[in-house]
Amino acid sequence: MNREAIPSDARNNDAADRSGKRSAPGTSPFVRIALFVAVLCNSLNAGSPRTPNAAIQWNRVALEGVRASHLGAPMVSRALAIIHTCMYDAWAAYDDRAIGTELKGALRRPAAERTMANKEEAISYAAYRALVDVMPAGSGSVYAQQLKELGYNPDNRSTDIATPAGIGNVACAAVLEFRHHDGSNQLGDLAPGPYSDWTGYSPANAASNLVAAVKVANPNRWQPLVYVNAEGDLVSQRFLASHWGSIIPFALSRGDQFRASGRFSGPATFDSPEYRQQAEELVAISAGLTDRQKAIAEYWKDGPNSEQPAGHWALFGQYVSHRDNHNLDADVKMFFALTNATFDAGIAAWDMKRAYDSVRPITAIPLLFRGKTIRAWGGPGKGTVEMDGASWRPYQPASDPTPAFPEYVSGHSTYSAAAARVLALFTGSDRFGASATVAAGSSKIEPGITPAKPIELRWETFTDAANEAGMSRRYGGIHFETADLMGRELGRAVAEQVWSKASGYFDGTGKTTVEDGRQMISALSER
Numbered sequence: 237m238n239r240e241a242i243p244s245d246a247r248n249n250d251a252a253d254r255s256g257k258r259s260a261p262g263t264s265p266f267v268r269i270a271l272f273v274a275v276l277c278n279s280l281n282a283g284s285p286r287t288p289n290a291a292i293q294w295n296r297v298a299l300e301g302v303r304a305s306h307l308g309a310p311m312v313s314r315a316l317a318i319i320h321t322c323m324y325d326a327w328a329a330y331d332d333r334a335i336g337t338e339l340k341g342a343l344r345r346p347a348a349e350r351t352m353a354n355k356e357e358a359i360s361y362a363a364y365r366a367l368v369d370v371m372p373a374g375s376g377s378v379y380a381q382q383l384k385e386l387g388y389n390p391d392n393r394s395t396d397i398a399t400p401a402g403i404g405n406v407a408c409a410a411v412l413e414f415r416h417h418d419g420s421n422q423l424g425d426l427a428p429g430p431y432s433d434w435t436g437y438s439p440a441n442a443a444s445n446l447v448a449a450v451k452v453a454n455p456n457r458w459q460p461l462v463y464v465n466a467e468g469d470l471v472s473q474r475f476l477a478s479h480w481g482s483i484i485p486f487a488l489s490r491g492d493q494f495r496a497s498g499r500f501s502g503p504a505t506f507d508s509p510e511y512r513q514q515a516e517e518l519v520a521i522s523a524g525l526t527d528r529q530k531a532i533a534e535y536w537k538d539g540p541n542s543e544q545p546a547g548h549w550a551l552f553g554q555y556v557s558h559r560d561n562h563n564l565d566a567d568v569k570m571f572f573a574l575t576n577a578t579f580d581a582g583i584a585a586w587d588m589k590r591a592y593d594s595v596r597p598i599t600a601i602p603l604l605f606r607g608k609t610i611r612a613w614g615g616p617g618k619g620t621v622e623m624d625g626a627s628w629r630p631y632q633p634a635s636d637p638t639p640a641f642p643e644y645v646s647g648h649s650t651y652s653a654a655a656a657r658v659l660a661l662f663t664g665s666d667r668f669g670a671s672a673t674v675a676a677g678s679s680k681i682e683p684g685i686t687p688a689k690p691i692e693l694r695w696e697t698f699t700d701a702a703n704e705a706g707m708s709r710r711y712g713g714i715h716f717e718t719a720d721l722m723g724r725e726l727g728r729a730v731a732e733q734v735w736s737k738a739s740g741y742f743d744g745t746g747k748t749t750v751e752d753g754r755q756m757i758s759a760l761s762e763r
Contacts, residue, residue: 290356290386291323291567292557294363295550297382301371302547306540308640309647310477310582311420311431313546315370317486317579318415319363322408324572324741326362327565329403330355333744338410341744343397354400355564360386361404369412370422418484437478440593446637449626452603455506458642459599466540466635473640481587486576487730487737491587494729500722503594503644514716515601521710522612523620525631527687531674533712534681535693536648536705539636545648545705546578549655552701555670556659573658573738581654581730585647585723594644597713598637602626616682630713633681638714646715646723649706653727654734656702661735666697702727 288296298319302312325336329343330350336343345354360383367379380390388401395409396402416423420431427434440457444450452459460473481491494500504510521529538545553574557567605625612628614621630638639647660666671694679686695701706724709715715723740746 286558289557289562289564289567290360291564291571292554293382293386294319294323294360294367295554295567295571297378298363298367298371299543299547299550300378301367302543303541305371307371307431307544308476309538309544309546309651310480310586312544313575313578313582313651314415314420314483316546316550317575318370318411319366320568320571320575321486322362322366322404322411323359324568325407325411326358326404327355327568328741329358329397329407331565334742335744335746336407336410337741338414339407343403343407345397345403352564354403356386357388357400358404358407359564359568360388361392361401362408363404364388364390365405365408366412419479419482421479431477433475433478435479435482435590437475437590439475441599443472444599446598446629449606452599455600455603456503456595457593458595460640461598461637463637464635466633475590475642476640477586478590478641480583481590483583485580485583487734488580488584491583492591494584494726495588495591499729500588500645500726501718502588502592503716503718510718511600512604514718515597515604517717518597518710518713519601519605519610519612519625519628522628522631522713523610525613525620525711527689528691529711530631530679530682530686531691532693532704532708533631534679535672535674536708537632537712538648539639545651546575546582546655549574549578549652549659552655552668552670553659556663556668559669560663569738569742570659570662572741573662573735574655576738577654577658577731577734578651580734581650581727582647584726584730585645585650586641588645588726589642589647592642592644594642594719596638596643597716598628598630601628617685631681632712632714643715644719644722645726646706646709646719648709649702649715649720649723650727650730652702652705653724654731655727656698657728657731658735659698661731666699668695668698668701670695670701 298316302315305312305315307315321337325338325343328334328336329345332347332350335341364379364383383390392401393405394402395406397406419426421427421434422430424430424432439460440454441452441459442450443460443462445462450459458475460475462470462472465471483491485491488494504514536548538548542548543551550571553571556562557570560566562570602625605628608625609622610625610628611620611622613619613631614623615629632638659668671692674687674691674693676687676689677684693704695704702724706720710717710720737746
């Protein structure tokens, strides 16, 4: 099922393969992983379909790559930011004021060369080079085919900046050179394996298989899980991207900027009344789950093989582009700001996840209520039942019961609040006006049962959508209230800083990422 959320006359052919042959519903490798059929609707008058500009076309291809890459949420946010930063830096060469993030105005071309054709070619080569680097799984097919469909040669590696191809290749190479040494460990040069932890994280608690009782050594700390995934493989969780707070951000001074400020309260501790209260609140939500709340939990899940949260908001960006009749220039700038907001949001959120290493509800609730009778969701199709508290489970698939990283703060809340705020700042209004329809019986957790009838999710504002994304994690039993609310606040704070920096690039007054990141690169190299 296709969850791409844009009006029908702006929708791309994601249900068709790249050769133009339409696949049967649910069979495309980039489509069948979606949770629901969800079509964003708006009040635009139906008209003849518009050909998407090059920025939209490359964003769509990037999201195909995301779905096929199996990267986790923080890695996806970084990949999308790199792709759109490469595109932006190439585009800036053909603007009269904007500067690139790496080479400033060094690539600026004369006014006579600032044509739409040159911009399209330059950003296409930049996007292609970035995609092949950060998500190489599709480099031999989808990416190259897209470049060819636009009339360009994938083998053109020119570095002649008198040509658009040279601009795209050079601009992207500069971004990639910087980001290859940003602490993400994309190349596996800080520790064996791409994106592997190089900081020495070790969980405080032994892993739980959710069947046999496992002693929790520290009830404040995260406990990994062992379970069987959808492919039938035994999964033993490791903290995904536990080093991510150490990455050089786009706009933040460093990953711990907001945590160090003392502005954000941490998670409740085991010896506090709040610890039990937050658990009781989630048990009550579980007992009263409605079809609508279940639909919200699943719509926003953005789990394995999906676009992930950053990609979900990139889809919303496509909707905004269509709604507001964006041209290429507007979309290059919008996606640049949007994806770097979700990138920095992930860094700030993961810094807190690592620092607090906080317990998930799937550990805390059974620990608190073991041997006590509670009322909660009893499993697929069972509704609300009485159970021993030790048997409590979140409203999630058994094959993916809880994400592989600590609880505080909520990544979904942080990503979504950051994205929503940047879209509001870019468009000049919080107005969104979009909706998604969840088909009857389309649940992946309770297939054929939930929801009993179609449910429309509507967001009048970007803030509405972000708040619902945050709340979805409480409906799903993934996060406590504090992690959600603090995540929203953190995301908004990140967005303001990202927007300020992006605006400086747009008007030509901003410092480059290299200037801001040089000290951090030096510190990383000494570790």
